[in-house]
Each structure stands twice: as C-alpha cells, then as structure tokens.
Amino acid sequence: MKSNKGKGLLGLLGLLVVLGIFGFFGYDTLQKSKLVTDENGVTSQNGGIKLGLDLAGGVSITYQAKEENPSAEDMSDTQYKLQQRVQNYSSEAEVYQEGGNRINVDIPGVTDANKILEELGKPGSLQFYDENWNVVLEGTDVASAKAVIYKDQQTGNNNYEVALTFTDEGTKKFADVTAANVGKKIAIVYDNVMYSNPTVQQAITGGQASISGMTSYEEAENLASTIRIGSLSLELEELRSNVVGAKLGQEAITTSLKAGAIGFGIVCVFMIVVYLIPGLAASLALCLYVALMLILLAAFEVTLTLPGIAGIILSIGMAVDANVIIFTRIKEEIGLGKTVHSAIKTGFAKALSAIVDGNVTTLIAAAVLYWRGSGTVKGFATTLALGIVLSMFTALFVTKFTLNTLYNLGFQDQKFYGIRKEKKALNFLGKRNICFIISAVMILAGVAGMVMNKSSIGNAFNYSLDFQGGTSTSVTFNEDMSLERISSEVVPVVESITNSADTQTQKVAGTNEVIIKTRTLSVEERQALDEALVENFGVDESKITAESISGAVSAEMKRDAVMATAIATVFMLLYIWVRFKDIRFAASAVLALVHDVLVVVACYALAKWSVGSTAIACLLTIVGYSINATIVIFDRIRENIKLMGPKASTVDIVNTSITQTFTRSINTSLTTFVMVFVLFIMGVSSIREFALPLMAGIICGTYSSVCLTGAMWYVMTTKKQKKDAVEKQAKKDAEKAAKKAKKSGK
Template sequence: MKNTKKGILQLLFIVVVIGALSTVALVGVGKNKIGSAKKIKLGLDLAGGVSITYQTQKSNPTDTEMKDTIYKMQKRVENYSTESEVYQEGSDRINIDIPGEDDADAVLTALGKAGSISFVDPDGKEVINGKHVKTATAQTINENGMKQYIVSLTLNSKGAKLFGEATTRLAPNRESISIVYDGKTISSPAVQTAILDGKCQIDGQKSFEEADELASTIRIGALPIELKEIRSNVVGAKLGSEAMSKSLLAGAIGFVLVLIFMVTVYRIPGLAASIALCLYIALELVLLQLLEVTLTLPGVAGIILGIGMAVDANVIIFTRIKEELAKGKTVKSAIKVGFNKALSAIVDGNVTTLIAAGVLYFKGSGTVKGFATTLAIGILLSMFTALTITKYVLKAFYALGADDVKYFGTARESKVINYTGNMKKYLAISGCLILLGFAAMGYNGAKGNEILNYGLDFKGGTSSQVPMKDKITSDVKKDVEKAYAKIIGYTPSISEVRGQNAFIIKTQTLKKDKREEVQQMLVKDFGVDKSKITTESISGSVSDEMKQDAVIAVVISTICMLLYIWIRFKDINFGASAVLALLHDVLVVLMVYAVARISVDSTFIACMLTIVGYSINATIVIFDRIRENISERMTEERLAEVVNRSISQTFSRSINTSLTTFIMVFVLYIFGVDSLKDFALPLMAGIICGGYSSICITGTLWYTFKRKFGKLATK
C-alpha cells in the first residue's frame, strides 16, 4: 500500500539535509565560517604558502648530515601540515615550503628557531644533546585532581644510557639538569629519581602553550646539525592560479555527467544514487574543512577514487536489484534482497581499501598522507551514502508510487564468455604491455637518458629567483612558462614571490648553453636585470627516506590486504590472485610513464596509489560473486564454469564503474592545466587497465591457482 505522504516527507528531509550541508559548504557557520569549502587548506601546488630557507652553521656538512636533517625536518613540519616539503638548496641550505600560509613570521614562531640544544649537569658538563632525543611532546596530566602541563621526552638507546647514568648520580640530592638552547638556559628541572628507560617528564610549565613551546624548542634543537634562518617568502601556487579553478570546473562537469549516466542507465535507482552522491559531495567538503585536511593534487586523486567507489557501491546494489526482479520478485522484495546480497562485496571492497589507506597514513609521509586521508574519508562516506542514504531515498520513491518494474529495469540473461579458455590470450596481451614498458625503459637508458622521466620532486634541479621588470600578472606568468618551454622542452614550476614582484622558477638541472639561453630570453623578452637573478641547486622534495617510507607502506598494506582477503574468503588463492592483479595494473601504468615520458613527480605516487585502491576494489567484486556461486565439491570443468559465469554476471558492473570513474578523470584531462594532464593521462590508463584486469585477469588467475594448488573433486 502506497504511503505518499511518508514518501514526500522522506524526500523533503533529504533535500533539506543536502541543502543545509551545501549551505555550510558554501558559506560556513558562524564568524569563523566553520565547514566552508573556501576555508579548506590548499597545498603548495594549488594555493602556495610560506617558503623558509635555513643555512647550516657548520661550514661543510656531510651528505649524511644533510639527508638526516632534511628527513627530521620533514617529520617535524608534518605536525604543521602533512603536505609540507623539505629539500636541499645548494650544499649547505635547507628549504621548507609550508602550504596554505601567508604569514612567514607566524610560521617561524610556530616552528621555533633551529638552534642547538644540550642537557647539562650542575657542573656544566653535557649529559646528552639533541641527537639523543627521539621525541618531545606537550601533554596535560591530572595529579591529585590538579592539571599539570608537562613535556614528555623519549631518548634513543645511547641517550637513555647516558641519561640514566647522570640521573642516578644526581637524584639523591635532587640536583638539576639544565636544558640549554643556543647558549641560553630555558629550563632547569630537578632530578627526582633515576631515569633508566629513556623516558622522562619535564614539569613546572604554567600552561599547555608553554609546554608546547618547550617541546617545540627541544624538537627543533634535536637536529643533526645546527641551522640558521636566512630568508622567508610567501610564494604562489606551483601549478598556477588557474589550476584550482580548472580543477573545480572539471570536477563539476564530470560529476554532472556521472549523474546523467546513472539516471539514464539505472532509472529511479540511478536518481536515488544521484541524490545520495550530492549528499556525499556536500559531506566530504564539510569534513575536509572540519578535519583541517590540506588538499593537494594527490588529495584530489583520493577524492576522485572515493567518488568512483561511491558510484561502484550503488552499481553493485542496482545490479543485484535487477537480478532479483528478473527472477520475478516484487520491487519491494528485490530492493531488500538486492541490498543484502550487495553488502558483502561493498564491505569487503571498501574495508580492503581502507586498510591500505590506514597503513599509508601511518607509515607514509608528505603527499602519501594527504592521499590516504582523503581516500579514507571518501571510503567511509561512500559506504554510508550507498548503504543508508540510497536505500532511504529508494524507499521514499517506492512510497510515492515507483513500485513498477519499468522504473527499475531487469537484468538480461548474461551471455557466459569462456574467460578461462582464453586465459593464455589475456596473459599474452598483459605480458606484451609489461614487456613494452621494460623495453621503453631500456631504450631510454641506452640513449643516455634516465629510464623514467624523473621530475624535480624526485631528482631535484635548479631554483632561480627572477625579479621581474613589469608587474606580475597571470598573463605574464603564462608568457614566461611558454618562453621557458620553448627552450627547455617542458613547462617549469613557477611560483610568485608575493610582495617582491619576483618569480621562483624551478627546472631540472640545465646544461650551460641552456642556462645562458634562458637568461638571454629573460633579459631580452622581459627586461630582467641579469645581475639580480640568483640560482641555486636544489634536491628533490621526495627524499630517499620518503621514497622508502612509501615503498614500505605499500608493501605492508599489500600484505594486510592479502591477509584480510585470505581470512574473509577462506582461501589464500584469492589473496594471491588479487596481489598479482594489483602488480599487473601498476606495471602497465609504469609502461605508460616510460613510453610517453610523462614526468615522474609527487603526483606519480598519488597515481600509483590510486591504481592500487581501484584495482583491489574491482577485484573484490569478482571474487565475491565467485564465492557466492561456488559449491563444496567442484570438478575442474565445474570450476571453470563458475568462474566464467561469475565474471559474466559482474561484467556490466565492471564496465559501468570503470566508465563513470573514467569520465571524471577524462574531463580533468580535457579542462586541466598541463600538470593536471600529466596526472590524468596515466590515471585514465590505470582505470582502463583496472577494468581489463578485473574482467580478464583476476578470475582466471584464481582459477589457475585453484586448479593447481586447490583440492578438486575427480567427478
């Protein structure tokens, strides 16, 4: 029996919620505009920020000292923003770029002065120094009902031994150990007991802010070499002022096209999904601001993947509903059963990707953390909107009279294709693509080039500060980019130094003739005073340690995903097949980078991580259907039949999900600036490859493993 009034109220409620959240996302709440999308922190690539340059006090620091200092500074500034960049400039300078800030003095105050620190006994003898300190954090504790503000210190093994010996000697008379920073005593806590485990507390701070300042001072002084701040600037967006506006335009167009596709293909369910996706977008924008996430291009990749997974969850549900309607069930029954049957695939797919996001966040650094944050938010929201909001809206439409099969459509009988029989053909195609990638890398190396086109983020280059004669405008910046590109063959990274009418232009290391040609161009075409151009060599912002962190994070997340799939599907062959399919997709995308000579920079990491998340989610859907169709006693022939039928049943889902995600990225490619195109092109290749591998590779791999290593019935 229809309940029109109830249906109207349900839809009205959702519309009001979407409207309220959209209003919050547009204008925010209160004087501070809490929740406003305009208040979302943007990274260096999209909005610029503060650039600080430090010089070492030591005249000739070693490479090891510089690398250790850069890595520790990277970890330190991540407390300020996960998207901060730290890299070497020249032989004795370290540059820190912190996004979304426009007050260099405030940032310097928050980071603290990078001097040297030591802990000395009453006789002035050094007990330990900064190199012995692992962590220093401010904490609030309750003791006898009273709040106390302390600094909690953790020392390394050598520091713990030295500190233990000193505190054992000083504790009987409660003598003090003074903390001396840059020659000044900043605290002199009394030693109350011998400290042997390398963990201690400094009490006596009057407020949490005072404790936090002391902790910051200890951390900044715990660097391998002493640093001195020599300059600070506010710089513009690395990708240019148009990057953000074009990204938003591309996102809006892509999203609208996805909604049109959903309504056209899935009718009333597609409309319900479109409403749920609007709520998804509004919620995501509000949460990004509330959680103070710094949004960069890799973060945008995480959002795109999240939207793709949100669409995918709805597609899985609607496919199940159509199948139930084809069996003759009523619309009400089909909706209920469809959601129930889709639940396991949605949960397993999203939880598997969420595991990867969690590991990437806790083990990764820099842009990897930013990607993991937006991906995790997207996963949680996609499950909520698909399983709750879409269902709620569908029931509202049903109450309004959408109870006829014609509003939903029915699943056609799937034509079963012999995927297992064509397995060798599929593997041959994949093998050729992967070999093409290795051949391209070999060819590049043989020609004297690097096997991949490593960009500034990976191998560094030169940074030039160029004072401009004419007032800097977006047109002037475009003209400089085009002039540089004609000479060096690619568009350099150009940021405006605000308040100085100057550009910071970063390129790969140029040969002498190219450097001279560039300088002549700047003098002739733009009236630049050649004597005022300053140039320094810079290291890659993605350090060896950050690369190592990223690799370790991917390896750990892959192992965790394998274990989860093994436990959930009760068959290690599923996990092994998923990991191999994932590796296949990554190698094919690597081939695109090698053949097209696309710049390998920080977006490369984001692209690869996106492919990993997309690939594993697509694979889970196939495996879920195989798990449903399989029986206890399986012969080899029956096993092949189950695999072929399962892949055929999920074929439309694989195509439709790939298509909707591809649309989002394709529009980004069409409307984006050059740097966005370099990001979108391999991502499109990865989406196509992910669709191909989920249909042709994963199921057949599992079939091969099961046939060779599993227990099958003889007849």
C-alpha cells in the same frame, strides 16, 4: 497506499531540506576557498578548504647551516627531519636543499611569514643537562618524540606526556645517565631555553622515556615538536623568507572545479539513464556526498593538493561503485521474480559484504599510508580515508532511504528499476593464457623502456623536479607579473631554452620577483636563459640569480612511501585472507595489485611521463582502485561456491561470477574514467600530466579484475585440487598395498 505516499512525500521533503542545507554550506565553503589578491599582491583565502602550495601558494623560508662546509649526509638528514617538523603545519609542506648549505621550507596555506618563523623557531641545538649543568645527551641521541594522552585511573582526568625514543647510542648514554642521577633532575634545554626539568625516578635502560607535567595535548605536541627539530644534525639560521604564489595558479583551480562539476554531471546523467529510479536515488546521495566532503575537508583543516584531488576522485568512484553493486543486485532479484520492495531489501543485504570488504580493504591501505607516509602520501591518505567513510555512509544509508522514499511515492513498477535476467556465462578462463602473456609483455616492455631511458637520459624514468631537483632562477621583473602572464608569456621563453615542459613558477607576494624552477641547467643554458629574459622582458641581468636545488621528495620520503605501500599490502592481504578464509583469494588480489602498478610504471617509462610527487599519488590511487574492483568479483565467487554446490566445476563458478559482475566492472570504471577524462580535457598542462596516468590505471585495473584475478585464483585452486587428488590417490594406494602385504603375510 495513501499512508505510504504521505510517508514518501514527507521523506522526500526531508531529503530536499537536508540537501539544501548541506548544499548551501558546501557551496559557501567552496566560495571561501577561492583565492583573493589584495592591493599589495598578497594572495589569501577567506576560510574554506586549505589549499596546498601548488594551488594557493604559501610561505617560503630559506635556512642556512651555521657550519661552513656541512657534509652531504648531514644536509640530507637535516632536510628529512625538518620535513617531519613542518608536518605540524601541513602534510603538504615541501623541504628541499638549495646549494650546498641551505634548505628551503615551503608551507602552503599561510601568508604571514613572520608568524610562521616565530612558531617554527630557529632550529637550534637540543641538549640534556644534569644538576651540575653538564651536557649528558645531545638532540642527535633522540630518535623520535611524540605527544601522548593517558587517563589517570584514580582521578579519571587526562594526563599529557611526551614519549621519547632514543637511538642505540643514546639508549646506552641515557641508561648510564639516569642510573647516576636517580632522585635528581635532568633538564631539557633547546636553544638556551629550558622546556622541561623532570626528576629521574629510576635507571631507564629500555631506550624510552617520558616527560610529564603537560597541561594540554597542544603543550605536549609543541614540546615533542621542539625535541624533534632539536635533533637535527645541523644547526640552522634563517636566511630569508617570502610569501609565494601558487605553482599552478588560479586558472588550474578554476578549470579543475569546472571539470569536476561537468564530470560529476555526466556521471549523474549516466546513472539515471542506466539505472532509472535507483540511479536518481544514487545521484541525490552523491550530491549530498560532495557537499559533506567539502564541509569536512574544511572542518578537519585538510590541506588539499593535486594528490588530494586524486583521493577524492577515487572515493567518488567507490561511492558510485557501491551504488552500482546494489542496483545490479536489485535487478537480479527482480529477474528472479521477487517484488520490487523485496528486491530492494534483498539487494542491499546481498551487496553489503562486497561493499564493506572493498571499502575496509582500501581504508586499511589509507590508514597505513597516513601512519607511515609523509608529505603528499599523507595528504592523499587523508582525503581518501575521509571519502571512503562518506561513500559507505551515503551508499548504505542515504541511497537506501532515498530509494525507499521514491518507492513509497508510487515508483513501484518493475519498469522503473530494470530487470536483469540470467545470462549465459562467458568463457573468460578460456582466454587466461592469452591475458597472462599480454600482461607479461606489457611489464617486460616497461623494463625495456627503463633500460633504454637509462642509456638515453641517464635515468630509468623521466624524473621531475620533485624527485631529482634542478635549477632555481630568481628574476625581478620591471613590473608586477600576474600568474596568468607568467604562465602564458614567461614559461614558453623558459621552455624554449630547457626543451622541457617540467617548469614550475612562483610569484613572491608584494614584489616583482618570480622564482622559476627547471631541470638542472648547464652554465651555457643559464647564460642563455638570462639573455632570453633580458631580451624579451627588459630584465636587469644583475637582478637574475640562480641556485641548484634538491628534489622536494627526499630519499627518506621515497623510502617511507615504498614502506607504507608494502605494509598496507600485507595488511590488505591478511584482511582478505581472514574474510574469505582462503589465502588464494588474498594472494590473487595482491598479485593483481602488483600487476597494475607494474603496468602503469611501464607506461611511465615507455611514454616518458614525468615522475614526481603526483606520480606517487597516482600509483597509490591505482592500488586502492584495483583492490576494490577485485573484491567485488571474489565476493561473487565466494557466494557462488555455496549456491552452485559441489557438483559445479571451478571453471563454471569463476566464469559465472565474472559474467555476473562484468556490467558492474564496466559501469564503475566508465564513471570514474569520465571524471578523470574531463579533468584531462579541460585542465592545464600540469593537471593533464596528472590525469593521464590515472586513466591508464583505471583501464589497467578493470582489465586485471576481469581478466586476471579470477584466472589466478582458478590456477591456484586447481593446482591444490590436483595436489590433493594425487595425495588422496597415493594414500589409497598405500592402504591397498598395506592390506595386500598383510594378506600375503598370512
């Protein structure tokens, strides 16, 4: 006993030291992440976590097409490809069209416009030359370029190359050119500078090529980036560049941090009250989780924006969920008569499959979203993936270590852990038809809302500036306006003209200029806004300019997001199918996932919530949350099929499984909901706009997991059972008839 207490005391001291060290570095990272404004009005950070344009501002560069009247198709294509180029600086960079021939690039987390311009380069033309210096290919013939690393089998050293993939037309051109130039060089020239001059070894007909001779991955990535930017449909030139302030301002960051801290505190208190000693262990593990998350966000230079915060909230919810699954299992084992020590060991073992399957499924989604997505989708995927890995580590290792440490210290009585006795199964399946009808009504109501919106506002949804663009008004005030004053004094004046809450403002550092982005304004509304600014702030009307801007989320980016989600869904379906060895589990999970997305989309339509880039992140969060909750119930159904045996009816198995996991479903949803709810209560308007759909998604995800997934699996299973029974009976009847016919033939 004394030995165990000594071991427990040593373990507790070690845990507290680790918490202290990582807590200090986490706090230091948070302090360095704060925005600091110098005497010139330039806002910057001293390190820490890179904040996105919405939280910290950055560099805004405007390019103009050299062609006098570029086509809309060329502008759209150039905007999308430029978006791919600036991903090297930040996954949260925004690219949008201004007027008919200009493109704006907003890059978060930087303040040196000249450095970015120098690194980004003027997007000139890319050309391929033969040895007689004839242009044989253009940059537009290249579909993609990426840096690759491979190991030399002879030397064991890493080699670096740039892999090129050509368009269909470029493939044919390249095949002809290489066939005619075997043994000769083909130079790759960008903006009159030769970047590479490789020798053609043989005719290349597959539409792919590689450029070797790079000394580092960075060099290969820079060349790949140069080639990608060189394949723009239009040649651009810099028109102007500014350092701009945050869209949301310091107030949004401060209130979000306070809300996060309060929400996290409430979750810890809830865990301790409900789960006692295990809850304390989970709270300590979650504290380490938060500290590690802050440190890793900074270490991996992840750019944090509102969608990124959504990923963190989801991962915290999943971290809590893993602990709740474990503690529920421990209570059940104690209820079955096992000792506390044995219950802890068995509880972790039995919870492992549900935790791994739920987290791996969501991790698959995050990986695909990062691979296929762009912009906010990629930022969301990064923070989500990082959070999932950390949540699994803290739940399976840190919580287990802490719980065993507390047990060794003397907390060995069952009263410290709680006892969960077997409850009578509730008849969830008895209400399945009512639930199906409720879901159908909600989805159809959403469709009706879209139709009504189309007739009243011209679109199925209330699209924000991010999606449909609007008007950008540049105003030079007579004094330096702080972000707080802009938010409290200028924005209300603007909204009185636009009658819309969708207003974005940015301050140009070192000047009195403020950029105001609103929905598209008519000529009369522009004039009214000018007059209101002059009247309220004494602005010189000649220092007010306005331009039409496109949405920062281009059609291609929307397509990428939809494609990424579709591919992620397919991969999740395959994983669940393989793990559960039953396509009906996978089909039910995906149907529930689609249901949740459609219901939240219906909320967007009916409530006319603003649909922008954060809406994409909200829907992706709901996808991850929904699939994780469903996996837990399916894991219990899979287990009960074996435990309850072939004599148990499918109805009893499903009802028992949902009943056993019901408390877990409610508690996990409650803790995640609290995190978002506090954010909604304390946050600024843009934060509330972001938190509200998340809360709807959490409620919907809980409802579908409890009321729909098991019911859908049951319906599919019983249909197959009936079909098998009919086929079996038909086979018996056929055999009987054959025997009768054979007998009568004799």
